[in-house]
Amino acid sequence: MSDLPYYLFPALLVIIPLVLHVRAKRQASVRHLAVLKEAQEAGLIEPPSLHPVVDLSICMGSGACVKNCPEQALGIINGKGVLINPTHCIGHGACAPACPVGAIKLVFGTERRGMEIPQVSPDFETNIPGIFIAGELGGMGLIRNATRQGAQAVKALAGRKTTSQADLDLVIIGAGPAGIAASLAAKEAGLRYVTLEQEDSLGGTTYHYPRNKLVMTAPMNLPLVGEIKVREVSKEELMDIWTSVLDKAKPNIRFSERMEEITPTGDTFMVRSSQASYTTKNILLAIGRRGTPRKLGAQGEEQPKVVYRLIEASQYQGKKVLVVGGGDSALEAALDISEVAGTEVILSYRGKAFDRVKPKNRMRLAQALDEGKIEQRLESTVQEIKPHAVVLNTNEGVLERPNDAVIVCAGGELPTPMLKKMGVQVDTHYGA
Numbered sequence: 001m002s003d004l005p006y007y008l009f010p011a012l013l014v015i016i017p018l019v020l021h022v023r024a025k026r027q028a029s030v031r032h033l034a035v036l037k038e039a040q041e042a043g044l045i046e047p048p049s050l051h052p053v054v055d056l057s058i059c060m061g062s063g064a065c066v067k068n069c070p071e072q073a074l075g076i077i078n079g080k081g082v083l084i085n086p087t088h089c090i091g092h093g094a095c096a097p098a099c100p101v102g103a104i105k106l107v108f109g110t111e112r113r114g115m116e117i118p119q120v121s122p123d124f125e126t127n128i129p130g131i132f133i134a135g136e137l138g139g140m141g142l143i144r145n146a147t148r149q150g151a152q153a154v155k156a157l158a159g160r161k162t163t164s165q166a167d168l169d170l171v172i173i174g175a176g177p178a179g180i181a182a183s184l185a186a187k188e189a190g191l192r193y194v195t196l197e198q199e200d201s202l203g204g205t206t207y208h209y210p211r212n213k214l215v216m217t218a219p220m221n222l223p224l225v226g227e228i229k230v231r232e233v234s235k236e237e238l239m240d241i242w243t244s245v246l247d248k249a250k251p252n253i254r255f256s257e258r259m260e261e262i263t264p265t266g267d268t269f270m271v272r273s274s275q276a277s278y279t280t281k282n283i284l285l286a287i288g289r290r291g292t293p294r295k296l297g298a299q300g301e302e303q304p305k306v307v308y309r310l311i312e313a314s315q316y317q318g319k320k321v322l323v324v325g326g327g328d329s330a331l332e333a334a335l336d337i338s339e340v341a342g343t344e345v346i347l348s349y350r351g352k353a354f355d356r357v358k359p360k361n362r363m364r365l366a367q368a369l370d371e372g373k374i375e376q377r378l379e380s381t382v383q384e385i386k387p388h389a390v391v392l393n394t395n396e397g398v399l400e401r402p403n404d405a406v407i408v409c410a411g412g413e414l415p416t417p418m419l420k421k422m423g424v425q426v427d428t429h430y431g432a
């Protein structure tokens, strides 16, 4: 009798899992390639902050980086690690230590697009004495890093024995994680300070995370509050934490007040905001890197019904909404709102076509237009925003439409030109 069955069974025990493994890897490779192509077609190829560069001569495609990337920014294509979703990378940096062969290094900027990072001392002071920078603006993202830097910067400046004629010891700009921790540290140190936040809530970038986003962080030590033991929380739970910090410690944060200009006046500074002017000995810029949303300059834009980001589509139920802009965020806002019951959505864009958006959004828009869910107004601009209407200049003339809310997604003014104007030294990093 042949020995074949005797050998076949153990051989199959090895071959079947191997075949399944190879097939799964091949399928993952195809999936990751599709994600990469979609990002490339939409022009979303530049990572915003610290990001991985894979040395392909060392990478052996273990997939450890993929498993450890909470944002699904990495993939394995043809057996090698690739940053397939560059704009999703937020600089966790968890991929580098996870790589078993050390093939990943973390860098700022790329060959194509440099990343500008201000020079700061170990005390977070810039080349301009009295101006400090903490958090993501200084190049180091993530919630825990930002809170740590905000508190450390304030401790460093509070330790200096200085006198000045200024009204305040410190103006903190921004109430994201860095600004929150800095405000608490300023209160703890007994400084005369104020924090200015252009939005109506604290949290900074975290306030704009998608609903239910899983936030990966690490325990943080906040002045006056103590240790916050978090590792994985939802966006909503994180916002509850920030709110309880505000209720408990009551830092002096002025919301909906935007810093417009900083001017040196001798050895102090004048900070002009949208509401007031302050003289101060020190300034801490905790403004992140997202910038300030660009305004339309239309009459009536200052009304509270005008916002610059979509937070929650469901809040527009039954409302007449104008969305302005031609990028993915405008399209996604218009599409998400159009799916909420009873909404009427107008999408206004000054360009002739939505030519720089993800193909998926273009397809979703075509379908929404077919179904009459969105009124598209290309080559239009907003002339006036009235309390219950909007006036658009269109290629069919001036149109007035009833309106309850306006969402402007017209990009942002980045903070680095402002830093350079103030004389802060900024280095450009090209991924080296």
Ligand SMILES: Cc1cc2nc3c(=O)[nH]c(=O)nc-3n(C[C@H](O)[C@H](O)[C@H](O)COP(=O)(O)OP(=O)(O)OC[C@H]3O[C@@H](n4cnc5c(N)ncnc54)[C@H](O)[C@@H]3O)c2cc1C
Residues within 6 Å of the ligand: 090, 134, 135, 136, 137, 140, 141, 142, 143, 144, 146, 173, 174, 175, 176, 177, 178, 179, 196, 197, 198, 199, 202, 203, 204, 205, 206, 209, 214, 215, 216, 217, 257, 258, 259, 260, 286, 287, 288, 289, 290, 291, 292
């Ligand atoms: C989609 C996404 C997911 C992320 N997920 C995670 C995660 O899971 N874990 C993690 O650790 N990190 C995550 N991050 C990164 C993290 O959110 C940021 O690194 C962190 O918020 C940076 O904090 P910050 O205080 O430096 O700046 P920001 O949070 O950006 O806050 C800056 C604040 O300054 C205000 N400001 C700006 N200009 C002015 C002005 N002129 N006047 C007044 N106020 C002004 C802004 O309104 C804002 O509130 C994520 C980022 C993104 C985009």
